Amino acid sequence: MSARNAERAPVLEIGGAALRRGERELWSGLNLTVEPGEFIAVLGPSGSGKTTLLRAILGLQPLSAGSIQVAGRGVQRGNPRIGYIPQQRPLPPDTSMRARDVVALGVSGTRFGLPIPRRGDRERVDALLEGVGASHFADRRVGLLSGGEQQRLRVGQALADEPTLLLCDEPLSNLDLANQVGVTEIIDRQRRERDAAVLFVTHDINPILGRVDRILYIAGGRFVLGTPDEVLQSRVLTDLYGTPVFVLRAGDRLVVVGVPDAEPHHDHEDEA
Amino acid sequence: MIAPLFDWSDVFSFQDYGALVALLANSIIAGAVLGVVGGLIGVFVMQRDLAFAVHGVSELSFAGAAAALLFGGSVVAGSLAGALIAAILIGILGSKARDRNSIVGVLMPFGLGLGILFLSLYDGRSANRFSLLTGQIVSVSSPDLGWLIGISVIVLAGLLLMWNPLRFDSLDAVAASARGIPTRFVSLAFMVLLGLIVAVSVHIIGALLVMALLVTPAAAAMRVTAGPLAVPLLAALFGFVSAVGGILLALAGTLPVSPYITTISFLIYAGCWIVQRVRARVRRTDTPRPGTTLPA
Numbered sequence: 117m118s119a120r121n122a123e124r125a126p127v128l129e130i131g132g133a134a135l136r137r138g139e140r141e142l143w144s145g146l147n148l149t150v151e152p153g154e155f156i157a158v159l160g161p162s163g164s165g166k167t168t169l170l171r172a173i174l175g176l177q178p179l180s181a182g183s184i185q186v187a188g189r190g191v192q193r194g195n196p197r198i199g200y201i202p203q204q205r206p207l208p209p210d211t212s213m214r215a216r217d218v219v220a221l222g223v224s225g226t227r228f229g230l231p232i233p234r235r236g237d238r239e240r241v242d243a244l245l246e247g248v249g250a251s252h253f254a255d256r257r258v259g260l261l262s263g264g265e266q267q268r269l270r271v272g273q274a275l276a277d278e279p280t281l282l283l284c285d286e287p288l289s290n291l292d293l294a295n296q297v298g299v300t301e302i303i304d305r306q307r308r309e310r311d312a313a314v315l316f317v318t319h320d321i322n323p324i325l326g327r328v329d330r331i332l333y334i335a336g337g338r339f340v341l342g343t344p345d346e347v348l349q350s351r352v353l354t355d356l357y358g359t360p361v362f363v364l365r366a367g368d369r370l371v372v373v374g375v376p377d378a379e380p381h382h383d384h385e386d387e388a
Numbered sequence: 389m390i391a392p393l394f395d396w397s398d399v400f401s402f403q404d405y406g407a408l409v410a411l412l413a414n415s416i417i418a419g420a421v422l423g424v425v426g427g428l429i430g431v432f433v434m435q436r437d438l439a440f441a442v443h444g445v446s447e448l449s450f451a452g453a454a455a456a457l458l459f460g461g462s463v464v465a466g467s468l469a470g471a472l473i474a475a476i477l478i479g480i481l482g483s484k485a486r487d488r489n490s491i492v493g494v495l496m497p498f499g500l501g502l503g504i505l506f507l508s509l510y511d512g513r514s515a516n517r518f519s520l521l522t523g524q525i526v527s528v529s530s531p532d533l534g535w536l537i538g539i540s541v542i543v544l545a546g547l548l549l550m551w552n553p554l555r556f557d558s559l560d561a562v563a564a565s566a567r568g569i570p571t572r573f574v575s576l577a578f579m580v581l582l583g584l585i586v587a588v589s590v591h592i593i594g595a596l597l598v599m600a601l602l603v604t605p606a607a608a609a610m611r612v613t614a615g616p617l618a619v620p621l622l623a624a625l626f627g628f629v630s631a632v633g634g635i636l637l638a639l640a641g642t643l644p645v646s647p648y649i650t651t652i653s654f655l656i657y658a659g660c661w662i663v664q665r666v667r668a669r670v671r672r673t674d675t676p677r678p679g680t681t682l683p684a
Contacts, residue, residue: 174566194568202562212431212610212619213559220616225556226567230548257614273563283566 125188127152127281127313128173133182135168142168143337144181152280152311155304155327157318157344160334161375166317169334170283173315174198187280194226199279199312201303203286204267211259218258218269219244222276240276248272248302264295271302282306284316288323296323321348322369335375348372408639414533415525419631419649421540422585422592422601427627428547429585430606431620432578435558437485439603441478444492445586447499448474450595452587453520454506463520464532467587468539474499475583479576503595523594523646525635536588543585546577554578555616592631593646600650601627608653608660612667626656 126149134144142165150156158166171177173184175191184191186198220241224233245251248268253261258269267287274282282303288296304327306312316324321331321344331347333340335356340347347353348370353361361374409416433442452470456463474495482488503520519527528536547554556564557574565571582602589598605626609619634649 176565192568193565198566200563200566202560202566207559210434210610211559212435212614213555213616214614217555217616218559221552221556221559221564222567225552225564226569227552228550231551259614270560270563 126150126185127154127187128315129183129185130173131183131185133172133184134180135165135172135177136180137168141180141337143334143339146182146339148332148341150281150313150315152313153307155307155314155316155324155329156332157316157321157324157328157330158332158334159318159321160339162319164334164336166334167285170200170285170315170317173281173283174200196277197280199274199277199282201271201274201282201284201287204263204270204288204290206263206290207259207266209257209259211257213258214255215250215258215261215265215269216241216245216254218266219248219250219272219276222273225273244272244275247275249298262295264291264298267291267295267299268302271299275306278310280310280312282312282314282316284314284318286317286319288318288320293323300324300327325368325370402640405640409636412526412635412639414530414537415528416632416635418528418533418536418540418588419525419592419635420628421537421544422588423605423627423629423631424624425540425544425547425585425627426589426601426631427605427609427623427625428620429543429582430602430604430627431609431623432547432554432558433582433603434606434610435555436575436578438488438582439599440489441475441482441492442582442586442599442602444478444496444499445471445474445583446590446595446598447496447503449499449583449587449590450520451499451503451506453590453595454503454510457520458506458510462532464535464587464591467520467590468584470499471583471587471590472580475579475586476576479579483575519594520590521594521596522644523590523592523597523649525592525645526638528591532591536591539584539588543581543588546581550574550577593649597646597650600646600653601631604653604657605630608657611657611660611664626653630656 128148128150130146130148133146135142158169160166168177172179173186173191175193175195186195220237222244223237223240242251245254248271250265250268250272253265258266271287284303287299287303291299300323303314303316307314318324321328325344328344330342331344333347333353333356336358338356340352340356348363350362353363353372357376359374359376361372364371364373433439449467449471453463453467455461455470456466477495478488478491482491553564553569553574556567556569557571561571585602586598589601593601606619606623608626609622613619613622630649630653633652635645637648638645
């Protein structure tokens, strides 16, 4: 296959995928093809299996049916073509790392053997820090940085291998509005400049609404897939949830009202 | 005239000091290696929130050693078996901090009680009894010292070989597994290394006091620096100074080694704490703190 064809091939192909946890089927019959440079938001109530979908793509969670192909190949753990950006959780203040060390884990953190830096590591880390706007706090203790600063470092870490697919798991939660915009911009720049595809799990569509190509909305084991205008309609979501749901516009923000509560005590969204 | 409660010459007396040092060279080497490795592993113990687990592992290590004493096995092998069983149990069952703390809370008194039972059934030399709890390296036999040094070196090698993945896993296990690090293997391997070094510490400083070498030096280092090289190097240095300094001081008197080690280790921590406070005050009054939020 020529390099040109490889570039044009879909970054991610999910076919007839189903996933069950114990007795419960999270979802089934999922088909999704993601082209390079596409920005796809994954929405749905907590417990609907959004995080589990990302884990399946990462090869950390086997499917119960169907297949997943990343850049034309089956899933494998530690695929360097995938960058994973987790939720912001504050790091303990006494964490014995500087900002640059967090990013450096993306470059050298998976290497077993004596921890001797290789030629070019430092330049790579500097470039990544620059790319996420973290150069000016690169040498400060990471535990003393703000949530927005810490999250930039996680993004820098995830970009270390120039991934062609970015999996973002609620990367904006716990961030203030200015940092939500900043972090989204960094992720989106990777899409525009490097043609990376983005799969963005979120509970709030508003911070990314202007950038999203398609939405995958999962609820109650079913899903709809389409452009924001197609999916974010009262009729469509009412049909998906099987109960009246209203999509309201407040200025340029969208609010979804009437979503039934997710199952209580279903905390896997926060778990590894 | 009232007799003094104790004689200072019991605490310090440097008569024949050189000869003593030569005689106990192996003990000093064992202390030095343990100090360095304990300081290094302590960095991860702190990062992974395992200080309480260290204590639990050491009590089961004590039970294992006491059992060996009673049934006539090798005390080193007994302490290793106890420590490894505890460490692996905690590693498998306690991946979440809450679960881990309850498991350690259950294991610790069980191990300590078991050890005390074995010791009270044992009618050999009574000096051995206390030495497992409070340490007495000078009473460890020469072949056993060789074992302790060898095990410490193995732990050092293991730590260095998985240094980077261990750092990644300790900071963010979710991101580490997404990047393909076998996080379950890494955590379990770390617990095995921790079990090994705890068993060594039990012989040198005693089951009740292992934290002074496996936790305090790293905690002290983390108060004054955050660099990826500076923290482990400083922690190793603090551990080395505590262990070797403690043994050298103890040789000059008739008191056991452990109080010297724990005191030095504590004083280093106190010093680092003061340095941190002074620095924070200087920073607050001198320069305005750099902004914590960024322009978008």
